[in-house]
Amino acid sequence: xxxxxxxxxxxxxxxLALGLSYAERFIPLQLVIPLPGIKLGxxxxxxxxxxxxxxKGYAFGILTARCLLGSVFGxxxxxxxxxxxxxxxxxxxxxxxxxxxxxVYGISVLGAAFHNIGQILTAAAVLGSxxxxxxxxxxxxxxxxxxxxxxxxxxxxxxxxxxxVQA
Amino acid sequence: xxKTRFSLWDIFPxxxxxxxxxxxxxxxxxxxxxxxxxxxxxxxxxxxxxxLTRDASYEIEGSYKNTVTVKDGKVAVTExxxxxxxxxxxxxxxxxxxxVCLPNGAEIRVVSQSPDVDIVLR
Numbered sequence: 691x692x693x694x695x696x697x698x699x700x701x702x703x704x705x706l707a708l709g710l711s712y713a714e715r716f717i718p719l720q721l722v723i724p725l726p727g728i729k730l731g732x733x734x735x736x737x738x739x740x741x742x743x744x745x746k747g748y749a750f751g752i753l754t755a756r757c758l759l760g761s762v763f764g765x766x767x768x769x770x771x772x773x774x775x776x777x778x779x780x781x782x783x784x785x786x787x788x789x790x791x792x793x794v795y796g797i798s799v800l801g802a803a804f805h806n807i808g809q810i811l812t813a814a815a816v817l818g819s820x821x822x823x824x825x826x827x828x829x830x831x832x833x834x835x836x837x838x839x840x841x842x843x844x845x846x847x848x849x850x851x852x853x854x855v856q857a
Numbered sequence: 858x859x860k861t862r863f864s865l866w867d868i869f870p871x872x873x874x875x876x877x878x879x880x881x882x883x884x885x886x887x888x889x890x891x892x893x894x895x896x897x898x899x900x901x902x903x904x905x906x907x908x909l910t911r912d913a914s915y916e917i918e919g920s921y922k923n924t925v926t927v928k929d930g931k932v933a934v935t936e937x938x939x940x941x942x943x944x945x946x947x948x949x950x951x952x953x954x955x956x957v958c959l960p961n962g963a964e965i966r967v968v969s970q971s972p973d974v975d976i977v978l979r
Contacts, residue, residue: 720946726943726944726946726947727941727943765940765960767920767959767960768960771959786870789866791864791866792860792864792866792867792869792870793860793861793862793863793864793866793867794860794861795863795864795867796864796866796867796868796869796870796871797870799867799870799871799874800870800874803870803873803874803877813957813959816900816959816962817898817900817901817957817959817962817963817964818898818900818901818902819898819901819964821955821964821966822955822957822964823881823885824881824885824954824955825955825957826878826881827878827879827881827882827885828878830874830875830877830878830881831874831875831878833874834871834874834875837870837871837874838871841863841867844861845861845862845863848861849861
């Protein structure tokens with residue numbers, strides 16, 4: 691594939707991720723699971739698809755660009771949270787893809803869990819106390835559910851994406 | 858080729874996550890002694906300690922403004938100018954635990970009698 695095509699695909703993926711992370715604010719997940727701060731993690735569909743189709747370098751680029759652009763709307767304080775959570779999740783998902791046995795479902799759950807771990811670590815650093823980790827068990831339990839859901843979505847997307855969408 | 862079909866091995870990440878959640882849950886189990894104080898922190902510094910027994914209100918300044926209200930032995934963030942509003946959504950807290958407003962770096966902690974112990978690690 692030409693460099694231009696690769697670059698355009700990455701731009702489209704970044705725009706999609708940005709759109710999805712904005713759109714999911716309007717999904718009232720709190721009505722089903724009443725915990726403050728939880729979300730589906732729709733943008734992880736894009737990160738996972740990029741990881742599978744383009745490889746980890748491109749997935750890293752798309753994730754970082756999404757976080758930086760997203761901070762234009764969310765502010766600088768949210769940048770640290772999305773970057774630490776996102777990068778930790780991507781790192782663990784990269785390791786997960788090394789396993790020949792795990793499917794996109796299991797890797798998505800790993801990503802969701804480590805995204806939460808990364809965000810709580812950032813919160814602990816910002817607040818200067820480990821007390822916030824008391825909230826992590828609830829987030830982890832929810833991440834199993836959302837992780838499987840995002841895994842199912844990504845599995846569908848990977849099946850439907852044309853074969854030429856590949857680095 | 859990516860595996861897009863669910864495999865039984867995918868149970869392991871899920872089970873590991875649930876196990877970690879249970880372990881952390883036990884680790885942060887609230888103390889047996891009843892909660893009696895509210896500690897208000899911002900960016901790691903203690904701003905104010907309020908007794909749970911007396912109705913009171915406290916304003917946390919900073920990038921945003923949070924109003925902490927103590928009423929009938931319960932505490933909540935009743936007003937906040939932060940964008941997410943998760944601190945308000947946390948509702949009223951009666952036993953050990955905390956309400957957090959991340960954009961403002963604020964933490965409202967309900968603690969029990971022993972003032973020199975934050976958490977008990979077992």
